[in-house]
Amino acid sequence: MRRGQEREPNAARKAAMAAFAQASRDQLRELIQAAGLSTEAKPLRGPETGLVTVRGRIGGGGASFNTGEATVTRATVQLPSGQVGHAYALGRDKEKVRLAAILDATWCAEETRATVEDKIVAPLQRLQAEADARRRAEAAATKVDFFTMVRGED
């Protein structure tokens, strides 16, 4: 499967999980509180921190090679309803990843999905898109505009 072409609703869940993974602990905490969502859940696995080996490709698009490791934290939780949720994120913030797993479980439950989408995923995606746009604009200001000197020979 190519990136971003997974079938619905996997694509939506993947996008939501990506938004949780890239958020900060404080952002998740504040949005959960504002949305009035419960964070009651039973830990099934973790939160635990480990490594993933980051892979690149020779020449950018050739055979894969191992570039180095990165810290990753993962968690699996179960809501009182029985719904299970997972989360993975770079770094070692266990509380953030626990909250992300709770949000994933809450997203997976049909009756709370819209709330999570509207109150958590949408604001996070907006913030992340704004940050990216700012970074893009800052980089774009350093783009070279070449011009040719007129040499006045004719």
Add this chain to the structure above:
Amino acid sequence: MYVAVKGGEAAIRNAHRLLADRRRGDRSVPALRLDQIVEQLGLGVDRVMSEGSLYDRELAALAIVQARGDLIEAIFLVRAYRTTLPRFGYTRPIDTAAMLAERRVSATYKDLPGGQVLGPTFDYTHRLLDPELATGAEVAQPDRREDADAEPMPRVSDILGHEGLIEADGPLPAGHVTGDITREPMEFPMDRDTRLQALSRGDEGFLLALAYSTQRGYARSHPFVGEVRIGEVELELDVPELDFPVTLGRIRVTECQMVNQFKGSAKAPPQFTRGYGLVFGQSERKAMAMSLCDRALRASELGEDITAAAQDEEFVISHSDNVQATGFVEHLKLPHYVDFQAELDLVRRMRAEHEAKSADETHREAAE
């Protein structure tokens, strides 16, 4: 007879206490916070992540403080920490063409799609010390160009590839299993993927010196920077509990595509060949040096004569790791009392034999 000697516990304890004191320095100066190091000494943090082979800014910053700014010691600390963590898996290969690039320059094409984006570079600065920094002067916000449409930035190698004058991205035979120097002991000859893993965590200074040697004529490779780009790429991991790859977040990497003129050999026609560099964080110097070393190390693959150190795979890869290098060099200062006594005894005996022999010869000459 071997006699074990104990002692020094109190001295070691007090030495470590003194180290902690000297690390902290003058108590009237505020202690550094990790976020200050992450934010303001970011390229030092990047070097520790790259050579420590662990992407984690806070840990690298902690290591730098604990090592009193000694980056190789910090890299050692990070490497030791890595071994304490379980491994969850291998990510999908990163897609550098999709990078949110903060910098991207090409020395081979002026007008390439996506343009020449200088980003936060030291290039074109005058390398004059700035006394205003010492006084903590406020820094202006960067300019923005909001109208810029997000033009895609294809890799320069893909642009050149159309004419067939440049070799493809490095393929490896079908069924090749990606090598991993953290799992299997190194063996020579080594495949290019394994070599790149070793180079990516190799010592910047060592790779820089070797890369420089290739420019000065030791394995000359006529290099051009096809492209250097720095920015964030997304990491994805396949996990058993989900039937789609999960997004872990983004990391910053530097990629260098070196393009090298090649006059051809029995194995390959005249064309541009390539060297590749990919390192954690922002480090153009390291990525460029890595790509020059990668190209030089492809000598036997391309049918070139091996005449220089930079082309000698076993020499380069065996000595590129600064944790191994510092361990072996620095171990020399640890007690070698017994070894040295044995050698001292040996030298005394050899000296005595030598003196006896020369006295003997003088005697004979006098007699003659």
